[in-house]
Amino acid sequence: MKQPLKRYNDLNGFLRARFGCRIQKISVDAGMTCPNRDGTLSRGGCIYCNDRGSGTGAFARGLSITDQLEAGKAILGPRYKAKGFIAYFQSFSNTYAPVDVLCRLYDEALAVDGVVGLSVGTRPDCVNEPVLDLLAGHARNHMVWIEYGLQSASDATLGRINRGHDVACFEEAVRATQGRGILVCAHVILGLPGEDRSHMMATADTLVRLGVDGVKLHLLYVVRGTKLAALYEKGAYQCLEKDQYYDLVCDFLERLPEQMVVQRLTGNPHPSELVAPSWALENRRNLAPIRQRLAERDTWQGKALA
Numbered sequence: 001m002k003q004p005l006k007r008y009n010d011l012n013g014f015l016r017a018r019f020g021c022r023i024q025k026i027s028v029d030a031g032m033t034c035p036n037r038d039g040t041l042s043r044g045g046c047i048y049c050n051d052r053g054s055g056t057g058a059f060a061r062g063l064s065i066t067d068q069l070e071a072g073k074a075i076l077g078p079r080y081k082a083k084g085f086i087a088y089f090q091s092f093s094n095t096y097a098p099v100d101v102l103c104r105l106y107d108e109a110l111a112v113d114g115v116v117g118l119s120v121g122t123r124p125d126c127v128n129e130p131v132l133d134l135l136a137g138h139a140r141n142h143m144v145w146i147e148y149g150l151q152s153a154s155d156a157t158l159g160r161i162n163r164g165h166d167v168a169c170f171e172e173a174v175r176a177t178q179g180r181g182i183l184v185c186a187h188v189i190l191g192l193p194g195e196d197r198s199h200m201m202a203t204a205d206t207l208v209r210l211g212v213d214g215v216k217l218h219l220l221y222v223v224r225g226t227k228l229a230a231l232y233e234k235g236a237y238q239c240l241e242k243d244q245y246y247d248l249v250c251d252f253l254e255r256l257p258e259q260m261v262v263q264r265l266t267g268n269p270h271p272s273e274l275v276a277p278s279w280a281l282e283n284r285r286n287l288a289p290i291r292q293r294l295a296e297r298d299t300w301q302g303k304a305l306a
Contacts, residue, residue: 004300006257007291007300007301008294010261010262014278015086019116021082023086024080026069028065028072028089029063029090029091030091031091032094032097034126035093035096035123035126047193048220048227050225052228065109066109067086067109069109070112073112084114085115087113087118088118089105089118089120091122093123099130106138109242110138119145123149124165127176132182135180136180136181143183144182145213146177147186149163150167150203151187153199153207155167156194156231157192157199183213184213185212185213186214187215188200191239191244193231193237200248201255204255208255212260214227215256216264217252217265219280223273223274232275241277246293254299254305256301257303265286266290
């Protein structure tokens with residue numbers, strides 16, 4: 001069995017192959033909310049999510065989409081020698097608004113010089129035909145990703161973490177999105193309460209069966225002010241150790257087809273909010289050990305499918 005040139009298909013390589021240069025994502029905060037927080041489904045949110053919704057807080061500081069992108073370009077452009085940028089609508093659910101509002105936000109982002117595409121983070125229960133038609137229209141002239149939070153392909157787990165939707169909802173959203181020119185990325189969390197390796201590998205198999213274009217892997221870390229933090233303080237939840245996580249990532253990658261784009265291999269917590277594990281703050285330093293583990297195991301993305 002021949003080893004590929006790279007052990008996994010990372011986002012940087014995918015974008016460089018498409019555009020011929022370094023393309024950098026810039027996170028923007030559009031001031032969205034979530035049906036799992038505004039009372040439509042719940043007011044508590046998922047057990048691991050706090051009031052910031054993994055966002056920057058830029059909207060609350062009065063910064064427009066243009067302001068945020070220009071600031072990101074000024075910092076990230078020189079740092080990574082980037083020639084183009086993707087506006088990443090990250091905080092909360094970025095299709096959870098009237099279509100005219102979404103259109104204005106997406107248009108503003110694409111009007112910024114150097115922005116070549118959109119990446120829209122959302123929930124699978126927050127899309128409909130008009131929203132997908134809007135994104136498909138942008139996809140005719142720009143790269144457009146939609147990033148659906150799945151987290152786990154186990155309905156029992158989704159209930160346990162108060163996700164507010166089931167796996168069937170995710171599958172329906174993926175199928176509704178496919179065939180429109182929109183790239184689909186799934187977010188998955190490793191180490192969720194009640195899950196073992198078999199649950200996580202079953203999630204990988206679900207992504208393969210559905211034919212999603214990309215995946216983001218996240219470590220479940222504990223953030224202050226969340227229900228998960230309360231469980232952790234009571235001893236009812238235990239975080240993954242480094243080595244456990246590295247091996248699970250390798251196992252997960254082995255089951256993915258080589259063309260699936262691996263957008264990230266771990267999360268990036270705000271240092272002031274993190275409760276545990278402390279090693280989650282070592283985001284970049286965790287990538288090298290994962291790559292080393294792949295080499296030590298002489299494995300790569302898709303090896304288990306060969």
